[in-house]
Amino acid sequence: MDDDLRERLHHAATSHRPDRERMLARIERGMTEEPPAGRSLRAPHAAKPWLRVVGATAAVCGVLAVGAVTVVSAGQGEPDKGRAGQQVAADPVSPAPASQAPSRGGALPAENGPLWSDGSVDPHSNRYWAQSNVTLRTTRPLSALTVELRVALNGGVNTTGSWRSLPEEDFVASAQEEDGFLVYRWTLKPGRNVRAGTYTFAGQYNHAEGVRDAGRDDYTARARAAGEPASVGGDFSESR
Structure with a gap:
């Protein structure tokens, strides 16, 4: 991935702001919405209100998580080889001191x-x-x-x-x-x-x-x- 594309992705991810008020309104409507006429509330496939709330909440979390992952991924890029080299050099393995020959x-x-x-x-x-x-x-x-x-x-x-x-x-x-x-x-x-x-x-x-x-x-x-x-x-x- 070249530097220009990485910069564009990073900018798009950081500028993204989810419409939180709109998502909450959709959740509230889902909780009060009546099922269509002729469909039993006990039908096997009817979604219960609390399930709709959970699903909507999961969707909000998913959007936020995707945004966070995008920002992190765009910011990481390739490993900083220079920094890795400095980290190794900061913890050198010191050779053991040479023992002195005993006095004759x-x-x-x-x-x-x-x-x-x-x-x-x-x-x-x-x-x-x-x-x-x-x-x-x-x-x-x-x-x-x-x-x-x-x-x-x-x-x-x-x-x-x-x-x-x-x-x-x-x-x-x-x-x-x-x-x-x-x-x-x-x-x-x-x-x-x-x-x-x-x-x-x-x-x-x-x-x-x-x-x-x-x-x-x-x-x-x-x-x-x-x-x-x-x-x-x-x-x-x-x-x-």
Whole structure:
């Protein structure tokens, strides 16, 4: 439908004014009109006065409704694409903020709040195999704990296992390569606790024959005690 025709329809619909007085007069005449001679008021098809009133009233409502629909239809036209675009733009989907990578062991203190920590290469390591130990001491019970040990992938490093001095069933443990490191991770399960004490988390791995440089290795321990967070970390200065 072109703009000229739409405008003409809109103008015709808005200028239409039903003759209300004339319609009411017709209704009143219908109520008082006598039926033709010879026709029984009880004839099956004779319209009763109240039915005539209802029919006339419905006709008035119909005229008014048609006028209203005509005005609405003429005013709507095609959807306003520009307005729809503005509505979408007003409610954008914001991307979730990028999570920050956790601080590495060298950027954290070895002691913080109830936690104390130390990283060392086990003295029983040899020219083909090694074990890196993270020692963690807490003076208060812990309701959450994650220990992470990172061993640089230099000299043919590959995992041979891990262990912890705390109950195995209390932790979820994993070992996988991430960003040039063999990462051992122990996470305390929800609802479990760590009592005050000193504990060891150890990662074991093979490496190429000879002395392996542990200078890039590090560890972190992140915990929660009495609702307060505490984090410690460090590195491994010894080589085996």
